[in-house]
Amino acid sequence: MTAADDDWQQAPCGLMIAAADGTIVRANLTVCRWLGYAPEELIGLKRFSELMPMGARVFLQTHWTPLLQIQGSVSEVQLDLFDKQRQRMPMMLSAIRRQRDGVVHDEIALLIATDRKAYERELRAERARAEAATADLALAQSQLSAANAALSLQHRHKDEFLATLAHELRNPLAPMLNVIETLRLRQAGQQDGGRAADILARQVAQITRLVDDLLNVSRIGQGKVSLALAPADIVPTLRHAAEEALPATTAAGQHLTVDLPASPLWVLVDQARLTQIVANLLTNASKYSPAGARIALSAAMRDHRVVIEVVDNGIGIAPDQLVLVFEKFSQLVPGLERAQGGLGIGLSLVKGLVELHGGDVTAHSDGAGTGSRFTVSLPATPAPPPVQHDQSARVAGHGALPVDVLIVDDNVDAADTLAMALDFLGYRTTTAHTARAALQVIEHARPAAAILDIGLPDMSGYQLAQAIRATPWGAGIALIAVTGWGQEANRQAADAAGFDLHFTKPVDFHEVSRGLQQVLQGRTAAGMT
Helix, strand or coil: CCHHHHHHHCCCCEEEEEECCCEEEEECHHHHHHHCCCHHHHCCCCEHHHHCCHHHHHHHHHHHHHHHHHHCEEEEEEEEEECCCCCEEEEEEEEEEEEECCEEEEEEEEEEHHHHHHHHHHHHHHHHHHHHHHHHHHHHHHHHHHHHHHHHHHHHHHHHHHHHHHHHHHHHHHHHHHHHHHHHHHCCCCCCCCHHHHHHHHHHHHHHHHHHHHHHHHHHHCCCCCCCCEEEECHHHHHHHHHHHHHHHHHCCCEEEEECCCCCCEEEECHHHHHHHHHHHHHHHHHCCCCCCEEEEEEEEECCEEEEEEEECCCCCCHHHHCCCCCCCCCCCCCCCCCCCCCCCHHHHHHHHHHHCCCEEEEECCCCCCCEEEEEEEEECCCCCCCCCCHHHCCCCCCCCCCEEEEECCCHHHHHHHHHHHHHHCCEEEEECCHHHHHHHHHHHCCCEEEECCCCCCCCHHHHHHHHHCCCCHHHCEEEEEECCCCHHHHHHHHHHCCCEEEECCCCHHHHHHHHHHHHHHHHHHCCC
8 A cells, every 4th residue: 555545545534436326436444434334345335325314315316416517526515424323424525526537436525514513613713712812912012002102201201300300400509509619719728718618519519410410311311412522532531530539539538549541542532421421430439438448540442442440449249230230220239328329320321421432331340348340441543633723813811801791590599699709700790680681781781791591581591692682782792501401402592592602500600701701802803892
């Protein structure tokens, strides 16, 4: 017996071949088993009609045979057949009439109808289950989309809240910093006279840094941070960041060492953001190190990359926390009693800013009590060609010119303290707290410069700047924007409104003064005043 014959014999359905007169000339083992006959009891001895009760024989004569003669096939006809014990068995039958070598025969396929019905019921049940699963999946996808939309909305509201919070916190910081800087200037040269002011200045600087970090980490998450990239030797930037961190580490009784190469380290970098990165790493090292701990900042060139490391011998990082240190709002547990907790955003901000520079940052520790090492790797860039500076174009000094300056801010304390600080530097200042009052002062006093807050009650600082520039005498006034909003879009809006400079609160009034002097000297040289 060939494999084909065996397949035919063991087929899951009954198979028969009958001659034109109905004589069974072949039957497979399946149909024989169903009907209870041995093959030799059917083949050549019985006709197909002999297996049928009377009603089925009538159907065979009136419908089955004519259909085979006319169309050559019959499909899925349910008829009863007798088994050997003369028990009725419901069958589903299909047949094809063929002619080979001039001999006509019918090929018949049989399936027990009850099996077929059970199969169909199972198919229907499976289809129902599939349709229910599809409906459940569609519902789940709809619910997931709704949840994602709600989460996105909450995330956007959170970011808007953080930005507004940062803005609102900057407003009270501005007058505080102005008063502190004025006290430091007045107490300069007095023995221990400036110590209290120095402490206050450090604390205000810390609060300011937290506010900036809060806003920046939110903006990085929204993809709204843009970098002012330029080739730069970062060695002076790193040294400056270490100098900024030195007072805090000294106050904590810690030892900060700096190991920087004598040769330049050129990187395509936003130097202000790099200062943020290093300052946050040094602050983090100090926060999780006890008094007497050693903190080291170093940098070197390795395999065409500039590698910056901050190493401490503080509390270290447990292995299960090592992978979480760069997550937003995460903190090491337990911390030191002297640590102030913080918001858990400093290292997240570091990671975001480093990645915006095309670099990466990693943390390593051998476990609790072993200290930690944070490594920032940035792609090096070739040194740019030297620039020939025109010495005649340099601004000669930053000493304050005795000029009239109008300060416009609806926060009375902010306006008065900035005026007090600038008065101390030699300016003649006037304050106004609304845009309408500012326009009246400018029309009568014609000051050389105006420092404008943006969030004024009667019109925005941008509108006020445009109104000043629209007057015949407004083109010669130096306009400086001082605001709690520090995004790039705010700077662009200030440029479009006609401002010469833009500062974010709290301002360093020495920086304001230097910027103002440059603008005034530039306008004098251009004949605009």
